[in-house]
Amino acid sequence: MRSRLSRLPTLALLAIITAGALTPATVVARNADAPNGRIPHSYKPAVKPSMALEGAVEAKDDAEDGGPAGPVDRQTLSIGRGDTLMDLLATAKVPTNDAHDAVAALREVYNPRRLQVGQHVTVLFEPRRGGSRKFVGFEFAPDPLRSVSIARKGETGFTSSQTEKPVTRKPVAAQGVIRSSLFEAGAQAGVPISVMMAFIQNFSYDVDFQRDLQPGDHFEILYEKLVTAEGTQAGEGELLYASLTLSGDDMPIYRFKTRDGRIDYYNGDGESIRRALLRTPIDGARITSGFGMRHHPILGFSKMHKGVDFGAPTGTPIYAAGRGTIEMAERSSSYGNYVRIRHNTEISTAYAHMSRFAKSIQRGARVDQGDIIGYVGTTGRSTGPHLHYEVLKAGHQVNPRSVDLPTGEKLEGRELQAFQQARRSIEKMFDDSRGGMQLARTPAPAPAEEKGCNKASSC
Numbered sequence: 001m002r003s004r005l006s007r008l009p010t011l012a013l014l015a016i017i018t019a020g021a022l023t024p025a026t027v028v029a030r031n032a033d034a035p036n037g038r039i040p041h042s043y044k045p046a047v048k049p050s051m052a053l054e055g056a057v058e059a060k061d062d063a064e065d066g067g068p069a070g071p072v073d074r075q076t077l078s079i080g081r082g083d084t085l086m087d088l089l090a091t092a093k094v095p096t097n098d099a100h101d102a103v104a105a106l107r108e109v110y111n112p113r114r115l116q117v118g119q120h121v122t123v124l125f126e127p128r129r130g131g132s133r134k135f136v137g138f139e140f141a142p143d144p145l146r147s148v149s150i151a152r153k154g155e156t157g158f159t160s161s162q163t164e165k166p167v168t169r170k171p172v173a174a175q176g177v178i179r180s181s182l183f184e185a186g187a188q189a190g191v192p193i194s195v196m197m198a199f200i201q202n203f204s205y206d207v208d209f210q211r212d213l214q215p216g217d218h219f220e221i222l223y224e225k226l227v228t229a230e231g232t233q234a235g236e237g238e239l240l241y242a243s244l245t246l247s248g249d250d251m252p253i254y255r256f257k258t259r260d261g262r263i264d265y266y267n268g269d270g271e272s273i274r275r276a277l278l279r280t281p282i283d284g285a286r287i288t289s290g291f292g293m294r295h296h297p298i299l300g301f302s303k304m305h306k307g308v309d310f311g312a313p314t315g316t317p318i319y320a321a322g323r324g325t326i327e328m329a330e331r332s333s334s335y336g337n338y339v340r341i342r343h344n345t346e347i348s349t350a351y352a353h354m355s356r357f358a359k360s361i362q363r364g365a366r367v368d369q370g371d372i373i374g375y376v377g378t379t380g381r382s383t384g385p386h387l388h389y390e391v392l393k394a395g396h397q398v399n400p401r402s403v404d405l406p407t408g409e410k411l412e413g414r415e416l417q418a419f420q421q422a423r424r425s426i427e428k429m430f431d432d433s434r435g436g437m438q439l440a441r442t443p444a445p446a447p448a449e450e451k452g453c454n455k456a457s458s459c
């Protein structure tokens, strides 16, 4: 869950978040030599004196200067626009051969192309008795949690290592009332975007984010915030618990790791939340106005409209509702750009009006649940950007609600007991963390808009 998204500016204006007790620190140290997060710079002192030449032109054969003459000299530079790491090392007057070897060693743990403009890199030199200095390595921190280090090994080679700082996982509880969209309510409760994305993704099996949400529905969430020993926030950890209350119905989900190491979310009874088909086969976060879309509350979509429409901006990713094989990916006059996926001998799903297909989506291709198959558009007979989604049973459109395909995974026996214990400790953590937390207040809903095709029988 920790991702670039966590670097986005926080949207919390009315953050009603309280932090709970500290959990034991989780220490991640990939480098066995550096259990404390310190970067080792182990290199052998030179044994042979070298020609006492200046900095850049020092010889590898440094026999004449008789060894190190003081502490390592650290020179910090930053990557300029259009510069490579080699350019930076050249600026620091690192001999070209050494720079090549050091960058080659870096590739073992980090792709130098991923270095961003402005990234600080500290270049290390060892002063020599003759007044010269010897390049002994460099180091940088690509993110608040990680340090990458290159050190001289022997006389010619370099070795690379990567160290992760120990972090504390701090549970954070938040809750909010949905006024116009879940995503917005999450932002107003101060929930980081990456956490909200995970929340929406996990509820996409059960919730149709366009139709199921009502103003006044609410949610609770418990997630981890990563904090380093120095107190620096280093992004988000896992989503531990979430509950969505729709028209008074609570739907809690809990993160749990089974004995064989699989991590998944389960409802209160220990049933996997996964379904063979997603209820919301679209980036749910992009459905901005979920209310006022129900034009036929009685007829629904079963008679007149043989599918479900999800209004979302052009370009919104559309997901394969389930694993299957692409049966059709073509353009028609009414459906526009249309994809149909066969999931088993009986069930298919279809997606219409796409602006374009995703790469490699063509007849015969295999897709997994959640793969992007195309993007929202308004091609074909359509009045505005939306996804028209159909579930077909033996070739006939059916109400997607009538097709519930649970994966059937349910925890049992000792696994279920372990889950119930984990669930209780998560609930306690939530209660502890929300001490003094108030319900986030969100502004009044914007007037509901009518969008997309909801009237025609073949939109």
Ligand SMILES: [Zn+2]
Binding pocket: 305, 307, 308, 309, 387, 388, 389, 453, 454, 459
């Ligand atoms: Zn439609």
